[in-house]
Amino acid sequence: MDIQSIEGTIHPGEYQAVEKSVPTGVKTLKVDLDWSGHEHPGTDSITLTITPPEGAVLGPYRDGVDGRTDEKIALTLSESGSLPSGTWKFLIFGENVPGAGTEYTLNVGY
16 A cells, blocks of 8 residues: 655645645545644644546545544545546645644545
8 A cells, every 4th residue: 555644734724735646546545634632622623625637626524524523534535447547636724723723644545
């Protein structure tokens, strides 16, 4: 499995983009955005929007999309054949975070 892990800090109203190249033949893409573990748990809101190479927009996704409210977004994207190959874009947005920002980790793997 090829995993890309990105760490950063997102501030109020800020967008940060991460790109990941997905080769031909990949059937499943696992995406995990985690901003838990800070000193004010349960109060921050971060969204994740995913754009596959063909341009369709998925999301925005928020905490709870995976059935748990835990300051994490865990998604598994899959196709019966294979997912579109090329550059996938992951847009992180600081929807409701403190002025000092909130640290996050984004893991994308296939």
